[in-house]
Amino acid sequence: MPIVVLQLPDVKRKTETRPQKCRYCSGETFQRWGKVKKPVRDNRCRYVFVYRYRCCTCHRTFRHHPDGVDQADQTQRLRKLASLLWVMGLSLRGVPTALAAFGVSLSHMSVWRDNQEQSELLEKQRRWQGVRVLGLDGAYPLGWGKKRAVLIAVDLGNGVPVAIGQIDESNPQAVRRFLEPLVQRLGVSVIVTDDLTSFRPVAEKLGLEQQVCQFHVRRWVSNALRELQAVLAQEWQWVLEEIRRLLAELPPEGSRRLFELWKQIPERRTGQAGERSPLEQLRHLLIRLSEHWDSYRVFDWQPDVPWTNNGTERVIGRMKMRSRTVRGYKSWSGMRAALLLSGSGLAW
Numbered sequence: 001m002p003i004v005v006l007q008l009p010d011v012k013r014k015t016e017t018r019p020q021k022c023r024y025c026s027g028e029t030f031q032r033w034g035k036v037k038k039p040v041r042d043n044r045c046r047y048v049f050v051y052r053y054r055c056c057t058c059h060r061t062f063r064h065h066p067d068g069v070d071q072a073d074q075t076q077r078l079r080k081l082a083s084l085l086w087v088m089g090l091s092l093r094g095v096p097t098a099l100a101a102f103g104v105s106l107s108h109m110s111v112w113r114d115n116q117e118q119s120e121l122l123e124k125q126r127r128w129q130g131v132r133v134l135g136l137d138g139a140y141p142l143g144w145g146k147k148r149a150v151l152i153a154v155d156l157g158n159g160v161p162v163a164i165g166q167i168d169e170s171n172p173q174a175v176r177r178f179l180e181p182l183v184q185r186l187g188v189s190v191i192v193t194d195d196l197t198s199f200r201p202v203a204e205k206l207g208l209e210q211q212v213c214q215f216h217v218r219r220w221v222s223n224a225l226r227e228l229q230a231v232l233a234q235e236w237q238w239v240l241e242e243i244r245r246l247l248a249e250l251p252p253e254g255s256r257r258l259f260e261l262w263k264q265i266p267e268r269r270t271g272q273a274g275e276r277s278p279l280e281q282l283r284h285l286l287i288r289l290s291e292h293w294d295s296y297r298v299f300d301w302q303p304d305v306p307w308t309n310n311g312t313e314r315v316i317g318r319m320k321m322r323s324r325t326v327r328g329y330k331s332w333s334g335m336r337a338a339l340l341l342s343g344s345g346l347a348w
């Protein structure tokens with residue numbers, strides 16, 4: 001679970017410090033050049049005092065804002081608070097209503113902009129910290145229809161989303177375009193995914209280790225085994241049991257064992273139009289599992305790699321809970337910001 005950090009920035013009524021450096025010429029000596037009373041939107045202050053300074057080197061003047069205040073009329077605290085209220089479940093129009101109780105008037109468009117800003121801060125923070133293990137999974141935001149897929153990347157170290165792309169996860173080129181800059185920027189070394197074939201060549205090209213979610217593998221393999229059990233000749237049923245056992249235990253030598261089983265099964269050619277016989281299906285299953293075996297057990301030798309993609313699914317679950325109000329966003333950038341924030345829970 002992500003760590004819940006509810007820390008709002010402090011807002012000072014006036015500056016306690018002098019400016020360190022001139023913003024124009026980097027000069028370091030200043031004269032005070034007056035004081036202005038700046039009205040602000042905040043849950044506690046109605047106004048703050050801002051000093052003007054004149055640089056002794058270049059003679060230009062500038063405002064030196066107190067902590068928690070900048071050029072904007074909302075304080076940094078209010079911007080964060082508005083965004084936080086939205087993440088906690090209020091709608092874009094519900095946030096201004098709640099803040100009105102503190103005597104703050106804010107439009108729902110301001111809340112929209114605050115969300116945008118907070119999600120950018122969140123992304124910057126990720127970039128700074130780096131991400132070693134990245135979970136990837138696709139989703140279809142509610143109300144978007146099946147055609148508008150998104151791919152979500154989650155830092156599995158802390159369960160916070162780091163990026164969202166409007167990308168079909170089954171297209172390897174698109175996945176690569178999305179993943180490559182993230183890998184370079186964040187220093188990713190392991191990805192955790194489901195068993196989709198599109199992730200495998202991308203991981204290889206980018207030199208990443210890939211852990212395949214074992215919940216997914218167990219689900220599709222046990223379905224395949226159940227189907228085979230019904231049609232496979234009695235003399236080969238023991239192979240199904242052996243596969244079950246290997247997947248339950250995930251031993252290092254599993255790949256070799258599966259390959260040996262594959263060799264024991266006689267190859268039989270089917271006609272051009274003919275369907276695969278049960279025995280051929282079994283062969284196919286064995287070689288696929290044998291070839292993919294390493295990607296099932298990265299968690300065993302790489303520290304901090306989970307053996308399932310649950311961390312990513314939890315983030316997507318949080319996004320889905322909020323997508324009813326997220327739907328109000330018309331543009332992709334707004335949608336993306338909203339999804340990033342709602343997926344992050346309160347971990348910022």
Ligand SMILES: [Zn+2]
Binds near residue numbers: 058
């Ligand atoms: Zn200067």
